[in-house]
Amino acid sequence: VPVKVYPAAQSKQIRFRELHAKDAAPLEHRRMCSKEGKEVPYDEIVRGYETAPGRYVVLTKEEIQAAAAERGKTIDLEDFVPGDEIDPVYYDTPYWLGPQAGAEEAYGVLRAALEKAGVVGVGRFVLRTKEQLVAVHAVDGALRLDTMRFHDEVIDPEDLDIPEPAKSVTDREAKMADALVSSLEAEFDPAEYEDTYRERVLEVVMAKAKGEQIVPSEPVSDGDGSADLMALLEQSLGGAKKRSGGAAKKSTRKGAGKSKTRARR
């Protein structure tokens, strides 16, 4: 099925520019030869793979691409798997797939069949010069391709040596914590979460632009790591219960976030 690929995500992070602090002049990145100490024009730069300290194998762009070309420009779906079996840890970057002219029919059949079978296609695809493991889903009336991490790129929790408690969690604590989880249960609606930090940073920027002095607020104490777990759970639950009295779930959550911050201060 001939397709076109469109990015499905775009970061809206605030971009800062690097400045020289003393004169506020912007900085420029210059590529310098470490041996000659002179700036190197772009066409004199090659790519080298370090095989031993200071020893490089130089590869041309075409030679690097030779590793990708074998498969050509096809997305080869090798398997179909139930989507819920793929742990989110494997997902990397999302793209939308659109049909090329003349391929609308085949595209529509694949999309409808994936949806009907309730599965996700897993395959490989060369994006720019790198071959990627990808998952193809039928979502919102279109096909989405998510690049995926390979299994050896994902760290297993067993490798981390997470400490175990000397005294294990009691049933009473678990019950309290469970009640607290229930009190904060909600449906996931992505539109409910806005990036408020972006706005707060812009506020600071605007205040500074007007010549106001920015006073960093006192750091909030983290406490001593929940000394009396049971008491804290009880208090949290008391708060959560009071707040949820009669209120809709949505407003409960927003309220919970705010009063939590107040309580800590």
Place this chain on the structure above:
Amino acid sequence: MPRPIWSGSLSFGLVNVPVKLMSATRDLGVHFNQLHEKDKARIEVRRVCTQEDVEVPWEEIGRGYELDDGQIVMLTDEELEAADPKNTIDIEAFVDVEEIDPVYFDHPYFLVPDSNEAAVRAYHLLRRVMESSGRVAIARFVLRTKEYLVAVRPRGNAISLTTMRFHDEVRSPEDVGLDGLPKAKKAQVDQAVQLIEGLTTDFEPERYEDEHRKRLLAIIQQKRKGKEIEIPDEPETPKAVPDLMAALEASIQRMKDGGGDGGDGEAKLERMPKKELLERAKARGVEGRSQMSKDELVEALSRS
């Protein structure tokens, strides 16, 4: 253990768990260095002040935000911190993980508790209740100069944190002009579903190796030995199949042939999801099937 990227606390009601953030991925990519072609010396990127034309050391670098009128406002680390003084991962809600479209997931990390008993117990308490309730926590926190919406959930004996994209960072199909696509014909969809079902298996990440990484390393080795690298021709973009129905039928036939006589060869069984194997085992009355692993089911079914 890898170095922590951030440390702070995970807050759950009034319970604060001091934690460190670690990446849950390792970089196995093949990386190249930029070299100066004529002397094979490394290229260094130097930061130069555009006013003074001198190199600027790290400690003299400031952060500027350019306003619409071109004015640049410089912010210190302390001033930036005024936008987020908390240093906590605040849990706002608990949701069903299946409600979250994977399009929102960005980078996976682990949270590791401080080694004191109180922190470790609170950590495992949260992990345990999320596991038993099947819920994941939605929280937010600021890492460097960006706020992240995150999903906090149990993974094995650890708690993982996955950064998520905000809804306005995700494009819909309409945003990229993918609306009004024609509906597919039912007969073709049914054929395709038959093909897909025949190729449906469990997701086993270990089955997929990064062949590109291997080929690239092999090319590097050849080049090191002074061999010439064959540059393949640019592959052609495949054309749409003229007769979709015929292509689907041929694919199904090929799949059936691949599966031998249509019976349950071991290779074919191995590809099936465990759910399906269990159903087949039930139909055949295989005893002790509910306690069996996938491999044991395959073996029992291929013998029966």
